[in-house]
Amino acid sequence: MSGEPSQTNRLSPIPLVYSPNYKISVFGMEKLHPFDIAKYDKIFNALKKDGLVTEESVIDPAEVSRDEMLLIHTQDYLENLKKTNHVAQYLEAPALKVIPDAMIDHRIVSRFRKAAGGTIAAARQALRAKSKMAINLGGGYHHAKPDVGEGFCIIADVPIAIRQLQKEKLIKRALIIDTDIHQGNGTILCLKDDPTTYTFSMHERGIYPLPKEVGDEDVELEARVTDEQYLKILGGRLDQLFAKSRPDMVFHVAGCDALAGDPLATGQMTHEGILKRDAMIVKACKKRGIPYVMTLSGGYSRDAWNAQYKSIRSLIQNE
Numbered sequence: 001m002s003g004e005p006s007q008t009n010r011l012s013p014i015p016l017v018y019s020p021n022y023k024i025s026v027f028g029m030e031k032l033h034p035f036d037i038a039k040y041d042k043i044f045n046a047l048k049k050d051g052l053v054t055e056e057s058v059i060d061p062a063e064v065s066r067d068e069m070l071l072i073h074t075q076d077y078l079e080n081l082k083k084t085n086h087v088a089q090y091l092e093a094p095a096l097k098v099i100p101d102a103m104i105d106h107r108i109v110s111r112f113r114k115a116a117g118g119t120i121a122a123a124r125q126a127l128r129a130k131s132k133m134a135i136n137l138g139g140g141y142h143h144a145k146p147d148v149g150e151g152f153c154i155i156a157d158v159p160i161a162i163r164q165l166q167k168e169k170l171i172k173r174a175l176i177i178d179t180d181i182h183q184g185n186g187t188i189l190c191l192k193d194d195p196t197t198y199t200f201s202m203h204e205r206g207i208y209p210l211p212k213e214v215g216d217e218d219v220e221l222e223a224r225v226t227d228e229q230y231l232k233i234l235g236g237r238l239d240q241l242f243a244k245s246r247p248d249m250v251f252h253v254a255g256c257d258a259l260a261g262d263p264l265a266t267g268q269m270t271h272e273g274i275l276k277r278d279a280m281i282v283k284a285c286k287k288r289g290i291p292y293v294m295t296l297s298g299g300y301s302r303d304a305w306n307a308q309y310k311s312i313r314s315l316i317q318n319e
Contacts, residue, residue, distance in 0.1 A: 012052050013319040015125035016312075017059045017118040018044050018137040024111045039305035040115075040138050040296070046309045052316050058137075061121035063113040064160060068120070071163035072156050072190050077147045081109050081154060090149030109154065115139045116157035119295055123161045123249065126291035127170060131319050133282065133292045135312060140253040140297030142184030143209065151182070151208065158251045158295060159190035162197060165249070172196060175247035177281055179234075180255025180297045181221075181265040182208055187253070188215040198245035202234060204258075204265050217241065223266040225258060227273030234277060238284045250285050254278055255297035256308050262301045271307040278311045279318070 022040045047053045069078060080086040084104045088096040091108070099107060115138035125134035142158065143151030162174045175198045176191075178184040183203040191197040199215035204223060212218065219233060256274050258267030269277075278294070285292040296308055 011054065011057050012047075012316045013129075013131050014316055015059060015122070015129050015131075015134040016047070016053055016057075016137060017061050017122045017125065017134065019060045019114055019118070022111055022115045022118070022138040024108055039299070039308070042305040043137055043296075043309045043312065046306075047313060047316075050313060052313065059121055059125065061114065061117040061136075063110065064116040064120060064155065064157070068160055068164050069113075069116075069155065071167070072146055072159045074147045077149075081105075081149075087149075087154065090154050091152050092150070112141065112155045116141070116155040116160060119157040119251075119293070120161045120164055122293045122295075123165055123251070123291075124170075126249065126293050127165075132286070132289065133294075133315070133319070135294040135315075136296070137312075138296055140180070140255060140295030141186070142178055142180060142253050142255075142297060143182070143186040145186045145189045150186070152298075153186060156186055156190045158253060159187055159197075161293075162191070162249075162251070166196065171248040173245065173247050173249075174198070175241070175245040175250045176200065176253065177241075177250060178202070178253040178255075178297075179258075179277060179281075180253055181258040181262070181267055182255070182298060183212050183218065184215070184253055185209045185213040188213040198241075198247065200237075200241055200245075202230075204267065207265055217244075221258075221267075224268050225266075226268050227270055227276070230258065230267075230269060230273060231276055231280065235280060238280070242284060242288060242290075247290055249291045249293065250281070252278070252281055252292065252294045253297045254294050254308070254311075256299040256304050256311075257301075259299065259301050259304060259307055262299065262304070264298075264300050271303075271310050274307045275311045275314050278315065282315060
């Protein structure tokens, strides 16, 4: 696997960013959490089996740096990430409290830094790729706030990537399209009152997080949303959304926990619905020539990884 974040994928026309070090392994305790931390590997391996990627063709990102994290997070919060009790609380995984502080960075926090670095790398690739697209097979930690983590999110990778690209004057404005079924409350707080960013979230009402934050545009979905309902609402919003936000780049937080059978929501969407949702957003970006970055975010059903794999495979094959 290449260690150069600037290398583009030789097989897929869309640069793919991924590392096996995204995966958390804590003596099997990670299996007690509803999030399938192995989904990144499953998606990569399925794409590899299809002949769309190899170990050499994906981009292995650098970890997000402390200076980059400080663009969003507080110094006190970064110190808290060195302490097991805090990290276990943020990840909603009390079993992790038995891990010594000396091990918490290697076993867990560094894995999030790696995936967060993947979002920055994907954003850079989207700017230079012919396809004007890039996919991070991880990231989308949209519940992480400047001074606290929650909801299995400890590093606000999308806001950090936006700030870093703005700092380098690579972009001025960014649009976040969050289609995870849980509101991206952390992203909203990280970018609150910022005229250079626009947060759009489509999420189910009445479920975590409660109370909801107020983003630039929030669409609350009723319980048991179907493909037809979801796609009609999203399709009816996109033109106006782009006109309002006038972005130089779109970050898609592409959670798939609206799937039927997800234990943490009531959505009734199918794999085909997720595929059409993602394709609709990509088409809107292409129509306007705006670079697009996908992060995977949540999804807690057994086949969540498979829905995202099918969507990514379709984007690659149709590019």
